[in-house]
Amino acid sequence: MPLSAKEIRSLQAKARQLRCDMVDVTVWAGGAHIGGALSMADVLTALYYHYLKVKPAQPDWPERDRFVLSKGHGGVGLSAVLADKGYFDKDLLHEFNHFKSPFGMHLDGNKVPGVDASTGSLGHGLSMSVGMALGARFQKQTWRTYCLLGDGECNEGSVWEAAMAAHQFKLDTLTAFIDRNHMMIDGRTEDIMSLEPLAEKWRAFGWEVREIDGHDYAQIGAAIEGAQTTKGAPTMIVCDTVKGKGVDFMEDQVKWHYGSIDSELAARAKASIQAASGATRAGAPAAGGAS
Amino acid sequence: MTAVTGTTWNVYDANTLTQAEIYGRVLCDLAATDARIVALTADLARSTKIGVFQDKYPQRVFNVGIAEQNLFGIAAGMAKSGLLPFVSTMSAFASMRALEQVRTDICYQNLDVKIIATHGGVSFGQAGTTHHCTEDIAIQRSLANMCVIVPADGWETANAVRAAVQRPGPVYIRLGRGFEPTHFENDDYGFEIGKAVTINEGTDITVIACGVAVYHAAEAAKLLRDQDGISVRVLDVHTIKPIDEVAIMAAVTDTRRILVVEEHNVIGGLGSAVADVIAASGKGCAFAKSGLPDCYSEVGYPEDLYGHYCIDGDGIVGKVRELLKREFEADEDWQDEF
Numbered sequence: 251m252p253l254s255a256k257e258i259r260s261l262q263a264k265a266r267q268l269r270c271d272m273v274d275v276t277v278w279a280g281g282a283h284i285g286g287a288l289s290m291a292d293v294l295t296a297l298y299y300h301y302l303k304v305k306p307a308q309p310d311w312p313e314r315d316r317f318v319l320s321k322g323h324g325g326v327g328l329s330a331v332l333a334d335k336g337y338f339d340k341d342l343l344h345e346f347n348h349f350k351s352p353f354g355m356h357l358d359g360n361k362v363p364g365v366d367a368s369t370g371s372l373g374h375g376l377s378m379s380v381g382m383a384l385g386a387r388f389q390k391q392t393w394r395t396y397c398l399l400g401d402g403e404c405n406e407g408s409v410w411e412a413a414m415a416a417h418q419f420k421l422d423t424l425t426a427f428i429d430r431n432h433m434m435i436d437g438r439t440e441d442i443m444s445l446e447p448l449a450e451k452w453r454a455f456g457w458e459v460r461e462i463d464g465h466d467y468a469q470i471g472a473a474i475e476g477a478q479t480t481k482g483a484p485t486m487i488v489c490d491t492v493k494g495k496g497v498d499f500m501e502d503q504v505k506w507h508y509g510s511i512d513s514e515l516a517a518r519a520k521a522s523i524q525a526a527s528g529a530t531r532a533g534a535p536a537a538g539g540a541s
Numbered sequence: 542m543t544a545v546t547g548t549t550w551n552v553y554d555a556n557t558l559t560q561a562e563i564y565g566r567v568l569c570d571l572a573a574t575d576a577r578i579v580a581l582t583a584d585l586a587r588s589t590k591i592g593v594f595q596d597k598y599p600q601r602v603f604n605v606g607i608a609e610q611n612l613f614g615i616a617a618g619m620a621k622s623g624l625l626p627f628v629s630t631m632s633a634f635a636s637m638r639a640l641e642q643v644r645t646d647i648c649y650q651n652l653d654v655k656i657i658a659t660h661g662g663v664s665f666g667q668a669g670t671t672h673h674c675t676e677d678i679a680i681q682r683s684l685a686n687m688c689v690i691v692p693a694d695g696w697e698t699a700n701a702v703r704a705a706v707q708r709p710g711p712v713y714i715r716l717g718r719g720f721e722p723t724h725f726e727n728d729d730y731g732f733e734i735g736k737a738v739t740i741n742e743g744t745d746i747t748v749i750a751c752g753v754a755v756y757h758a759a760e761a762a763k764l765l766r767d768q769d770g771i772s773v774r775v776l777d778v779h780t781i782k783p784i785d786e787v788a789i790m791a792a793v794t795d796t797r798r799i800l801v802v803e804e805h806n807v808i809g810g811l812g813s814a815v816a817d818v819i820a821a822s823g824k825g826c827a828f829a830k831s832g833l834p835d836c837y838s839e840v841g842y843p844e845d846l847y848g849h850y851c852i853d854g855d856g857i858v859g860k861v862r863e864l865l866k867r868e869f870e871a872d873e874d875w876q877d878e879f
Binding site: 312316358359360366367368370371373374376377378379380381382383384385386388389391407408411412414415418419 | 579600601603605606608610611613614615616617618619620621622623624626641642645646649650651
């Protein structure tokens, strides 16, 4: 059922709070991949606050939906979400990146409750997701597998190995997202190693592909619901997003792929997040424009 | 033909089948009572001999095409979902092409994935260096959580596969191509992961071996006994990690001369693992390693290559005779230091 206007407003409010939490963790951590955490925040919010069947009090519940953050450097974003969902005490995030903390910039699934796969090295998550979806089908389980990739991550050849396999095995319980924020560490994706036509590539690999505004909850919801009813093929949802979304001085800035912020900058960032009324991509700098 | 406990195949088969074929049959037996077991391969179902398994359990075989990184990533995901994947491909691809997936997806997450690495060492001789793998023992034993087993023959392969199911966490089982001679006569000799098998008792020198070198070491021991009157202890150290420190130190104490033979670069493999144990003990002995002397392998039939790299019987005899001439520091009180 499509998200109602009320549900969308609620998700937008939750996303604003989560973005502020991500800013806090970035301060505590001494630096984090804040740009890519903010760009994927709306997809994460839609999943964890509406679509994923999970039980935070029982992180290993066998019938839960699986979520693999293939762009593992987004750990700062996922950890804020998991804390808010109650998988662990939010105060633990004060120790992010500290000596022997369970929380590092790439989350360890054996240490952090709710993390279904340890990721960080790019190009690994989709293969593991294919394995999970195959495992569910083999064991006649109905849970679904969701995987979120970075756009730059699609430079990795192993992503396309997994893409072929998901099609070959007709994994219609597998839904993947690409956080298409158009940037990687060294610059814009199209300048470093071009990905376009990205959606066409996934179609050519046999996937059901949906292209959406990755900050528009009506579109995110419709795409996920469409994936849930698609039969015979995996779904790729290419989410057009803005790196640093919600923080005016970070938006569409390559330098905010990874950054440190002090308390003063954090206050500015949070004020910017709270001031943002809508959450759609509209109004953001044109994708692929000059940096 | 006698039926063997726990198997539906027989002695005659085990002596004529290759290690990998035996792997396929044992896996069939295990899968009959363990619904978690699935088999994965990357377009090498035939070469890695899982055909028997495929015939019996077609729904439990997953062929991912020529994509080894994806192969091990998928296995990790399947293990995460509660399955027990056995992944077979050539050792070169399992240990090098897909090393990061093996390390990060499987070992770091400490998942129940069992790797059957075929065509280890120079066993695919004619194929040349791209299809040889003389680095895998070094690579795999450096991965935390990984258990590394190099079975001597088909019987030991059967034991290793069964033991791997019982052992939680990742296991790497390195096989040859399948034309190796058989040393054991059955599987009932007390195989245990991490426990060396004494193939031959001896007091003058110990030859420590794994894989195909075990057979050749046993042959060499007979020849040295008959021709030179030398008493050679032969240890089958099938488990490289965790290694049997007790058996190694007993050999050092009893024989004071150790030769390690393996189908591997002399750097990083069984020889290095044994040397680690001896060095850490503070005890001294005359020590040598036989294997590839830090070089890329030549092309040729495996038996020619085994001769060239002193892994075969004649080669081991020569190395033993050399080592017997070597001095080591005598210390009458040495025994008391234990």
